Amino acid sequence: MPKLPESNPYKLKVLGIAGSPRRDGNTDHLLHQVIAGASSHGAKTKTVILSELNILPCRHCDGCIKTGKCVIDDDMQWLHTDLRKADRIVLASPIFFMGVTAQTKAMIDRCQALWVIKYVLKLPVAINPDEERSGIFVSVGGTSLRNLFQPAMATVKSWFTTLDIKYDGELVFSGIDEKEAILRHPTALHDAFVAGQKLAAVNMPK
Numbered sequence: 012m013p014k015l016p017e018s019n020p021y022k023l024k025v026l027g028i029a030g031s032p033r034r035d036g037n038t039d040h041l042l043h044q045v046i047a048g049a050s051s052h053g054a055k056t057k058t059v060i061l062s063e064l065n066i067l068p069c070r071h072c073d074g075c076i077k078t079g080k081c082v083i084d085d086d087m088q089w090l091h092t093d094l095r096k097a098d099r100i101v102l103a104s105p106i107f108f109m110g111v112t113a114q115t116k117a118m119i120d121r122c123q124a125l126w127v128i129k130y131v132l133k134l135p136v137a138i139n140p141d142e143e144r145s146g147i148f149v150s151v152g153g154t155s156l157r158n159l160f161q162p163a164m165a166t167v168k169s170w171f172t173t174l175d176i177k178y179d180g181e182l183v184f185s186g187i188d189e190k191e192a193i194l195r196h197p198t199a200l201h202d203a204f205v206a207g208q209k210l211a212a213v214n215m216p217k
């Protein structure tokens with residue numbers, strides 16, 4: 012695939028999703044840096060804070076099964092559109108009981124309507140299906156358990172697959188528990204900024 016010229020006017024749309032209920036906590040700081048890194052590479056960025064949105068859990072009512080549209084009228088309606096438009100997604104969630112937070116899981120489960128679009132209606136999930144979409148998972152956990160991030164990563168990978176987003180890896184830190192412990196980590200914030208730059212540096216379109 013030839014590289015795009017430097018003057019390529021296409022601006023990558025990068026969507027950051029803050030999944031922690033703790034504002035200005037560890038994953039918020041990491042996400043902020045990833046988004047700053049992407050922005051420094053010319054990406055158009057937007058961050059949504061799940062704990063400030065009204066997102067009910069999926070009811071498995073099958074109301075979406077014929078249309079691909081969720082019948083619950085809350086913030087997920089516009090977030091579905093943002094998820095379908097994004098070129099890059101950065102999902103940030105700390106580990107809660109070995110998984111993602113309840114706010115994050117509610118948002119993921121509500122993407123069942125997008126699963127219907129893809130697997131039942133057999134229509135493209137992405138608004139621009141010709142453009143490559145990718146995303147990363149950003150996380151921290153208070154403990155240093157082996158395989159701490161594996162269950163959450165499995166959830167995120169499954170969600171990305173449904174959204175036709177290539178899983179581009181994770182940026183995770185264990186042993187980070189206090190609210191701003193990540194600020195004392197020797198490399199984390201820099202690592203996050205660089206991850207954002209890399210995410211936005213990939214050439215478009217596919």
Ligand SMILES: Cc1cc2nc3c(=O)[nH]c(=O)nc-3n(C[C@H](O)[C@H](O)[C@H](O)COP(=O)(O)O)c2cc1C
Pocket residue numbers: 031032033035036037038039104105106107108109110151152153154155156159187188189190
């Ligand atoms: C309800 C709850 C469950 C948690 N479960 C785990 C866990 O299973 N494993 C772990 O390592 N840390 C766990 N933690 C600790 C958080 O992952 C940790 O405090 C993290 O730094 C929070 O990130 P934040 O500041 O971005 O919210 C839990 C914290 C809470 C409040």
